[in-house]
Amino acid sequence: MAPTSEILTAERILEATEEVLRRHGPAKATVVDVARALGVSHGSVYRHFRTKAALREAVTKRWLDRTSGELAGIVAADRDPEARLRDWLATLFAAKRRKAGDDPELFATYMVLTGENGTVVREHIADLTGQLTRIVEAGVESGAFAAGTDPAMTARALFHATGRFHDPCYAREWEEPGIEADFTAVMDLLVRALRA
Amino acid sequence: MAPTSEILTAERILEATEEVLRRHGPAKATVVDVARALGVSHGSVYRHFRTKAALREAVTKRWLDRTSGELAGIVAADRDPEARLRDWLATLFAAKRRKAGDDPELFATYMVLTGENGTVVREHIADLTGQLTRIVEAGVESGAFAAGTDPAMTARALFHATGRFHDPCYAREWEEPGIEADFTAVMDLLVRALRA
Known part of the structure; x- marks a missing residue:
């Protein structure tokens, strides 16, 4: 053997x-x-x-899953929902920046692969917005976040409003000075919107 | 003559x-x-x-200025700042969608030109965030928006948080069903963040 x-x-x-x-x-x-x-x-x-297509799809999913896996731990942590939300989005931003900055050729390769595998990308985004939904729900339950809007819809809006800090089409901006301050300003705005 | x-x-x-x-x-x-x-x-x-470069730069600026000109009227209007903010961002979104959807070849051409003319694009974005700053200032002065944060920084955060609805890298998403609901959800969140 x-x-x-x-x-x-x-x-x-x-x-x-x-x-x-x-x-x-x-x-x-x-x-x-x-x-x-x-x-x-x-x-x-x-x-x-x-098939070759199935192999390419699986390698794309594996690459995306590395990020979701890192984030899932933050969702599950027993901490203040606002801190979890900030940490989750900062970790997503850091993971994407690292992928884009540390190995630009591999990142460019995965940009081609994600373009080919729309279903895998959609599932990945559904997974991420699902994680965000759980944080929003925890915030509403604890009374830290205002109730009244659908947590899934809020989570989707949070994901869209922070696209500049995780969508690969902005990878070049992630190296600009001031990007951290821009991230903080958007986060502060969003957190203000959520607070009860 | x-x-x-x-x-x-x-x-x-x-x-x-x-x-x-x-x-x-x-x-x-x-x-x-x-x-x-x-x-x-x-x-x-x-x-x-x-030079040919000067001509291409000028035509790029003219194309971008069409949008800024349309938006300037909304900034100047004597209306409730929240309504102006919603209208300004909805008009920006509509203008970009129209440019991308009505004449995709011309839009692709301008994507090449904006890529060549970074300074013109930066000035355009400074113009747009300047317009947004004036709306935020009006909201703070009228008491509709909470004071305490720098209006220019808030304007920049609002511009970044709505990138999905005006940044050309999302042009393909603008044809998706549900994009209007996504826009409204992000706007509702941002307006909640601003209110006094």
């Missing part, structure tokens, strides 16, 4: 796929490249991901 | 330039094309705009 490190898991394939995409770019990367990087046949890769 | 209709004004050159850009695209349009469209020598065009 092969040692654990050599068992071909979906996760190992996705890791290799990310590396192949980084190296060859999204236009040129193939399943054969992924198989070669893993030292397996392309048939072995296809046993986990039936 | 030539009849008025034939006097070569900067405005006539800019009109012709827009039409040439629309027809040939920003990559191929030349000053010679503009001169030909006007039935004049290219030297006559250069007497008004010393």
Whole structure:
């Protein structure tokens, strides 16, 4: 039996796929490249991901899930809802900036992949606004936030109003001086809107 | 003396330039094309705009100024500041949607031109946030909006928080069903933040 490190898991394939995409770019990367990087046949890769499109979709989801996973912990924390909201949005902003700034080529690659995988992106955004909804609900329940509006609609509005600080179309602005002050000003405005 | 209709004004050159850009695209349009469209020598065009870059900058500014001009009237109106704020942002959104939706090729052309003319765009945004500042100041003076924060900073935050509804990077979203409800939800949130 092969040692654990050599068992071909979906996760190992996705890791290799990310590396192949980084190296060859999204236009040129193939399943054969992924198989070669893993030292397996392309048939072995296809046993986990039936098509190249399915593989690209899965690697996109994995990339997006890294951010959602980091944020989920903030939603669940037993803390003042306003602090949780500020922390959640600041963490989302920091995660996106890090992705864009630390490895611009991989980020550009994922911009192509998210453009191809609209459903995965929509599910990701639904997941994020769902997390925000839970924070808004907690705030309304604790009396910290005003009641009266639908928490899901408020969460969606909060997500839209902070797009400048997480939507990849603003990645270039994230390096500008003053972006932190702009983020704080928007957050202060939004928090004022929520307070009871 | 030539009849008025034939006097070569900067405005006539800019009109012709827009039409040439629309027809040939920003990559191929030349000053010679503009001169030909006007039935004049290219030297006559250069007497008004010393370089091709200056001409492209001026046509970009003219395009952006159409929006600012429409909005300036709302700032000056003698009305409740909250109504002015809602109207100003709804008018900005409508103007951008119209530009993007009615003539997508011209819009794409101007996206190239605004990318080339960062200074003109920055001045345009400073003009718009200046208009918003005057509405916020009027609201604070009338007692409708809470005092205590710098109106210019609040205006900038309002502009950033509504980017989804005027930033060209969202042009595709503007055709989605539900975009009007999303706009209203963000506006309601922001207005709640401002109220005294």
